[in-house]
Amino acid sequence: MSLLLEQLVNGVIIGSVYSLIALGFSLIFSILEVINFAHGSILVMGTLIGLVVLQRTNFWVGLLIAALASGLLGALVEKAAIYPLRLRRAPLGAQFISTIGAGMMIDIAALVIFGPKTRPFPPSLPATQFALGPVRGSVVELAILGVSLGLMALLQVLVNRTRFGKAIRATVQNPRAAAMFGVDVDTVNTLTFALGSALAAVAGMLMGVYYNMADLGTGFLAGMKGFVAAVFGGIGSIPGAVLGGLALGVAEDIGATWLSSYRDAVAFIILIVILLVRPQGILGHPERQKV
Amino acid sequence: MRANPTGLRRRTRAGKVSAAGYLTALRKGVGPLAVLLALTFPFLVSQYLVHLGVLISIYTILTLSLNLVSGYAGQLALGHAAFYALGAYASALLTLSGHPFWLGLLAAGVVAALGGLVVGLPSLKSSGFYLGMITLGFGEIVKLVLLNWDSLTRGPMGLTNIPPAKLWGYTFGSVASFYYLALLILALTAGAVHRLVNSRVGEALVAIREDEVAAKAMGIDTGYHKVLAFTVSGFLAGLAGSLYAHYISFINPASFGSGESFLIVSMTLLGGASLGGSALGAATLLLVPEVFRALADYRLLFYGAVLILLMVFRPNGLIPERRLRYRGILERLRGAEPVSGRDSGAGPGYRAPAEEG
Numbered sequence: 038m039s040l041l042l043e044q045l046v047n048g049v050i051i052g053s054v055y056s057l058i059a060l061g062f063s064l065i066f067s068i069l070e071v072i073n074f075a076h077g078s079i080l081v082m083g084t085l086i087g088l089v090v091l092q093r094t095n096f097w098v099g100l101l102i103a104a105l106a107s108g109l110l111g112a113l114v115e116k117a118a119i120y121p122l123r124l125r126r127a128p129l130g131a132q133f134i135s136t137i138g139a140g141m142m143i144d145i146a147a148l149v150i151f152g153p154k155t156r157p158f159p160p161s162l163p164a165t166q167f168a169l170g171p172v173r174g175s176v177v178e179l180a181i182l183g184v185s186l187g188l189m190a191l192l193q194v195l196v197n198r199t200r201f202g203k204a205i206r207a208t209v210q211n212p213r214a215a216a217m218f219g220v221d222v223d224t225v226n227t228l229t230f231a232l233g234s235a236l237a238a239v240a241g242m243l244m245g246v247y248y249n250m251a252d253l254g255t256g257f258l259a260g261m262k263g264f265v266a267a268v269f270g271g272i273g274s275i276p277g278a279v280l281g282g283l284a285l286g287v288a289e290d291i292g293a294t295w296l297s298s299y300r301d302a303v304a305f306i307i308l309i310v311i312l313l314v315r316p317q318g319i320l321g322h323p324e325r326q327k328v
Numbered sequence: 329m330r331a332n333p334t335g336l337r338r339r340t341r342a343g344k345v346s347a348a349g350y351l352t353a354l355r356k357g358v359g360p361l362a363v364l365l366a367l368t369f370p371f372l373v374s375q376y377l378v379h380l381g382v383l384i385s386i387y388t389i390l391t392l393s394l395n396l397v398s399g400y401a402g403q404l405a406l407g408h409a410a411f412y413a414l415g416a417y418a419s420a421l422l423t424l425s426g427h428p429f430w431l432g433l434l435a436a437g438v439v440a441a442l443g444g445l446v447v448g449l450p451s452l453k454s455s456g457f458y459l460g461m462i463t464l465g466f467g468e469i470v471k472l473v474l475l476n477w478d479s480l481t482r483g484p485m486g487l488t489n490i491p492p493a494k495l496w497g498y499t500f501g502s503v504a505s506f507y508y509l510a511l512l513i514l515a516l517t518a519g520a521v522h523r524l525v526n527s528r529v530g531e532a533l534v535a536i537r538e539d540e541v542a543a544k545a546m547g548i549d550t551g552y553h554k555v556l557a558f559t560v561s562g563f564l565a566g567l568a569g570s571l572y573a574h575y576i577s578f579i580n581p582a583s584f585g586s587g588e589s590f591l592i593v594s595m596t597l598l599g600g601a602s603l604g605g606s607a608l609g610a611a612t613l614l615l616v617p618e619v620f621r622a623l624a625d626y627r628l629l630f631y632g633a634v635l636i637l638l639m640v641f642r643p644n645g646l647i648p649e650r651r652l653r654y655r656g657i658l659e660r661l662r663g664a665e666p667v668s669g670r671d672s673g674a675g676p677g678y679r680a681p682a683e684e685g
Contacts, residue, residue, distance in 0.1 A: 141590065261465070
């Protein structure tokens with residue numbers, strides 16, 4: 038029983054990180070209707086930049102710089118790989134492929150700048166352990182949970198309570214009408230993309246302190262898992278992304294006990310099953326195909 | 329460029345042959361020339377270039393097979409390397425245990441076709457990037473299985489000493505002889521794809537790509553045709569995998585990752601849905617990094633940039649399929665502007681998922 042509880046806690050912690058990645062996916066998807074395949078690559082680039090800063094200062098400054106750098110990179114991707122296609126009214130499939138291209142370019146840029154080797158994360162948070170009833174935890178795990186939950190709450194406030202959030206919601210509903218009411222839709226697109234990318238970098242940094250390392254290969258898997266989490270919960274929905282991430286984290290941790298070497302396959306199996314059984318996800322609305 | 333329906337040189341008012349006319353004439357000459365060049369290739373150039381020729385042939389088969397699914401049926405498939413891997417492993421394992429090459433080649437096709445059938449089934453319920461992600465997930469699962477099934481695949485070590493291809497007592501040991509074998513399989517593949525896409529099935533696939541709901545309304549069994557496209561595509565990619573395994577004589581799971589899938593997707597998109605396009609796409613993406621040696625380490629940077637530029641300027645590839653050329657006329661006839669600012673995936677290629685209700 039305590040093993041199951043332990044797995045549950047571990048699953049929730051790594052799941053909260055997946056939730057952050059999924060939130061970025063969902064935000065970008067809800068506003069641009071395109072899946073940002075460069076998400077994982079942006080995550081890795083942000084994490085590696087944050088790591089360099091972290092080595093010279095401390096974890097929190099590194100986290101902030103990682104978020105800022107990724108936000109900028111995300112804005113750049115939107116302007117370079119999506120905006121020109123939207124101008125030409127390219128089909129959504131083409132925009133998706135274009136983000137794949139952007140992801141490849143970022144991957145190589147990261148490889149050239151930071152080299153191919155896995156980088157260790159220096160211990161930057163106190164390694165204190167504590168017990169909470171039957172559950173043992175560490176400051177690192179607490180920080181991960183705190184940062185992710187805090188950001189989710191902040192995002193909820195941003196979307197529902199601020200002018201910018203109102204602009205986002207208007208653009209999601211109908212971009213043309215939003216533009217008529219004075220919303221600068223292009224800017225909203227770019228900023229939302231930047232916001233989603235910043236969330237990805239934060240998730241990358243949290244994964245870094247959790248696993249004590251960062252390398253180029255993690256980006257693809259992290260991006261895929263974030264996508265799976267977003268689809269699991271219902272893509273385009275903020276509570277869905279959070280729920281999907283947590284569910285994926287727990288499922289993965291429990292699945293790993295039976296299929297230890299196939300841990301990463303759990304996410305893909307979930308993806309295939311959920312898309313076949315309930316493509317709209319746990320909290321999504323069923324989609325209708327129109328002629 | 330619009331097609332010239334009469335096939336005659338179009339003359340401008342001044343009586344000069346227009347650029348379009350030259351292009352049409354050029355295009356007619358390219359096919360036979362390319363065939364002649366392909367046949368005499370090993371006698372003209374160095375062994376290294378012949379080696380590249382083998383790779384181009386293998387990748388053209390892969391690109392043609394992906395075109396069936398993506399180019400003609402319009403289904404986004406990002407896990408094509410999985411079929412390639414299944415074919416390579418099936419053929420290598422069979423020949424390593426003493427079976428003849430022809431059986432390996434056939435088994436490669438059949439095993440990969442079964443894989444295609446499995447991947448095709450989700451296309452019944454899913455489309456657009458969702459299907460893309462499912463196929464990508466399938467590719468990753470295949471790779472994970474190849475990595476972890478040590479007793480069969482020897483895991484990350486891979487399979488070594490795969491015997492060379494041997495047919496009717498003749499061993500395709502040299503690069504030049506293997507080149508002709510690859511070319512033969514390519515020709516058979518191209519013939520099969522050509523027959524298929526110009527048949528009733530091909531028309532159905534194009535109809536599904538253009539408008540799945542309308543195709544269904546016309547009485548086309550869309551599910552059957554999509555799964556069929558995936559299965560045939562898997563079979564052909566499996567053949568390419570077998571060729572690769574017996575040519576290089578060493579395979580491991582790292583050769584069949586998602587990067588490989590994206591390379592095949594890039595080739596398909598670059599060329600467009602046609603035989604010439606497939607060959608052009610495969611050759612360009614393989615040759616350019618060879619020509620610019622300094623670029624070799626930055627191959628993905630180049631592929632990435634090519635993808636973005638293509639999607640901006642020529643989303644249908646360099647040599648699009650003939651049927652696409654009528655699209656311009658159709659769109660002008662329809663004359664309707666999309667309802668909202670975001671385009672509802674009305675363009676060619678991949679269908680977007682319908683808007684949420």
